[in-house]
Amino acid sequence: MKHAARLVLAAAAIAVAADASELTVTPVQKVIQLLTAMVEKGKAAKHDEQVAFAGYKQFCDDTTVEKKRAISEAEELIEQLTADIMKYTSDIKQLTKEIAAHEADLDTWNGDIAAATKVRAIEKGDFERSQKDYGESLEALKGAIAVLKKQAKDTPQAAAFLQLKALSDSSIIPTEAQQMIDAFLQQDQNIFGVVSALEVEGPPEANAYEFQSHGIIEMLTKLLDKFTDELTALQKAEVENANQFELLKIDLNAEIATTTTDMNEKKELKAKTVQKKAEAEATLKETLKTKAADEKYLKDLTATCSVKASEFESRQKLRGEELEVLQKAIEIISDSDVSGAADKHLPALLQQKGAALAQLRTDERSPVQMQVSQYLHDRAGQLDSRVLALVSVRAREDPFKKVKKMIQDLIAKLLEEENADAEHKAWCDEELHNNENTRKEKTEAVEMLHAEVDQLTAEIHKMEEQLSELTAAIAELDAAMKKATELREAEKAKNTATIADAKAAQEAVASALVVLKDFYEKAQKATALVQTSGRASDPEIFESDADDKFTGQQGRSKGVIGLLEVIESDFARLEAETSAAEKAAQEEYDEFMTDSAVDKATKETDVEHISAKKQDFEQELQSQKDDLEDTQEELGAGLKYFDKLKPSCINAKVSYEDRVAQRNEEIASLQEALKILSGQDIP
Numbered sequence: 001m002k003h004a005a006r007l008v009l010a011a012a013a014i015a016v017a018a019d020a021s022e023l024t025v026t027p028v029q030k031v032i033q034l035l036t037a038m039v040e041k042g043k044a045a046k047h048d049e050q051v052a053f054a055g056y057k058q059f060c061d062d063t064t065v066e067k068k069r070a071i072s073e074a075e076e077l078i079e080q081l082t083a084d085i086m087k088y089t090s091d092i093k094q095l096t097k098e099i100a101a102h103e104a105d106l107d108t109w110n111g112d113i114a115a116a117t118k119v120r121a122i123e124k125g126d127f128e129r130s131q132k133d134y135g136e137s138l139e140a141l142k143g144a145i146a147v148l149k150k151q152a153k154d155t156p157q158a159a160a161f162l163q164l165k166a167l168s169d170s171s172i173i174p175t176e177a178q179q180m181i182d183a184f185l186q187q188d189q190n191i192f193g194v195v196s197a198l199e200v201e202g203p204p205e206a207n208a209y210e211f212q213s214h215g216i217i218e219m220l221t222k223l224l225d226k227f228t229d230e231l232t233a234l235q236k237a238e239v240e241n242a243n244q245f246e247l248l249k250i251d252l253n254a255e256i257a258t259t260t261t262d263m264n265e266k267k268e269l270k271a272k273t274v275q276k277k278a279e280a281e282a283t284l285k286e287t288l289k290t291k292a293a294d295e296k297y298l299k300d301l302t303a304t305c306s307v308k309a310s311e312f313e314s315r316q317k318l319r320g321e322e323l324e325v326l327q328k329a330i331e332i333i334s335d336s337d338v339s340g341a342a343d344k345h346l347p348a349l350l351q352q353k354g355a356a357l358a359q360l361r362t363d364e365r366s367p368v369q370m371q372v373s374q375y376l377h378d379r380a381g382q383l384d385s386r387v388l389a390l391v392s393v394r395a396r397e398d399p400f401k402k403v404k405k406m407i408q409d410l411i412a413k414l415l416e417e418e419n420a421d422a423e424h425k426a427w428c429d430e431e432l433h434n435n436e437n438t439r440k441e442k443t444e445a446v447e448m449l450h451a452e453v454d455q456l457t458a459e460i461h462k463m464e465e466q467l468s469e470l471t472a473a474i475a476e477l478d479a480a481m482k483k484a485t486e487l488r489e490a491e492k493a494k495n496t497a498t499i500a501d502a503k504a505a506q507e508a509v510a511s512a513l514v515v516l517k518d519f520y521e522k523a524q525k526a527t528a529l530v531q532t533s534g535r536a537s538d539p540e541i542f543e544s545d546a547d548d549k550f551t552g553q554q555g556r557s558k559g560v561i562g563l564l565e566v567i568e569s570d571f572a573r574l575e576a577e578t579s580a581a582e583k584a585a586q587e588e589y590d591e592f593m594t595d596s597a598v599d600k601a602t603k604e605t606d607v608e609h610i611s612a613k614k615q616d617f618e619q620e621l622q623s624q625k626d627d628l629e630d631t632q633e634e635l636g637a638g639l640k641y642f643d644k645l646k647p648s649c650i651n652a653k654v655s656y657e658d659r660v661a662q663r664n665e666e667i668a669s670l671q672e673a674l675k676i677l678s679g680q681d682i683p
Helices: 002-017 027-150 158-168 175-198 210-334 336-353 356-364 367-383 386-397 400-525 554-650 656-677
Strands: none
Touching: 027 210, 027 400, 027 554, 210 554, 400 554, 400 656
């Protein structure tokens, strides 16, 4: 109210000061014009303030929502990160346990290979020694039999004796055969003694050892066959042991390779999990810090916005009261009682003052009044002040009392003008500061929103590329799974046929072995006629000696039977290996299909997640674009308001400091004039 009253008085004073140059406008009309301009300016200022506060309130609301959303998202992220860290810790513990188990398995399997290798070396050494013993025994048997068969004399030769002597020392000779050989050798020693004694006297009368020679030959022949069979069995067992050892090594090495691969994968996974845990902990720490900062910012913002809202209500109330006062003043002055009287009387009254009152003023003028007028005129020239110039004229023409009152009123008016100017300066400073902050804030917001829009656009483009890659990968997985199924079916059919063929072949070979073994066992036991010795010039009919019985091709049959047994073993191994290969291929296929299905499901899940995230980003992008558009409009409004502030707050013809200095000089001059009128001397 006081501010409005000061504006009215200032406007009236300015109208009085300007009436000399604007004779076509009455003072009342000028006051009404000024009051009307003040009303318009007050309304515009009130509206601009409402617009500015609406923008600030929107900023408060938007920022509050954004910060609450950020705090909520941070809480969710903190909860998720805490859960992830717990899971990573559990996974690391489990992986450590599994890696330790793999290492223990590898130690066990490496130990098994070392132990099996040691055992295999022992077995091989035993086999080589046994094979050597059998070889030496067979050579001794063959030599002894050959010598005994070819010997037709009554006394054995020394060669046969030596062969049997070497054979008797073998550890593989059965006890019964050993006793028989020892008895035979004892007899031969006696015979050698008799022969030595009778070499001088002459030959014995009869062959006393023929029956014993045939018995030992038969025994040695059976022993030869037995040793041959045992050697064959020993060699077969050695081959089987070697094969089993190699298979064991292959299985253990396969287990070691598989476990090593699995262990290395788990070590790599553990390292990645440890890295993820560290990253999650770092993110959690940063998120907690950001959340605390957002909560503090939200608290400060809420308090600041509340204070600003209270200040806005107070300012709006004051502006409304000011407009009411101005409107009331305009109504009063515009009433016919005032304006009508002014239009009717003031011009005529002013015309009369030119002549009638001039004489009155002349009569009432005093030397002091003339001194004041001259002083004010001089100061007006020094300060280039229109106010002092006008007052100097009025001081010279108006009555003494009226001049003194006019100077006092003018001083009061200047003081009020000073207060009004100071308030306007403070208002300008505050509005310019607030407008600068708003423009800076909105500019930063526009730049930030531009950056966020660019980032969201890049993220959406990246997601589109990821979706394209995932879709292509899923199609490749489908094709690979289809191709693997086709190959598996073909391989399974081939393996099934191979297994069936191997089983049929085993059955056929087994039947052949039964037939051969039955025949040669019976042939070996059969009694055959002894072939009579032919003349030396007759060719041999059989491969064996003439005095040997026929038992079939025992020697060759053993080779054939041995080959058939190897073939049977090969078919059995083929069946086993094919079955194992089929099982491994099926397991590999099942594992591939399972891994592919899991991979496909994972990629499909990734597609769903990325699609959902992309949709969220697109919505957020649209929201950011809307916010950018709104913020740009708010920035434009701030720039427009800044342009409105320039004329009265920045681009004024006379600076505020110069106006204050000139006004102070004018007030000091007017006060000195009062002192003169009061009879005081001026320094």
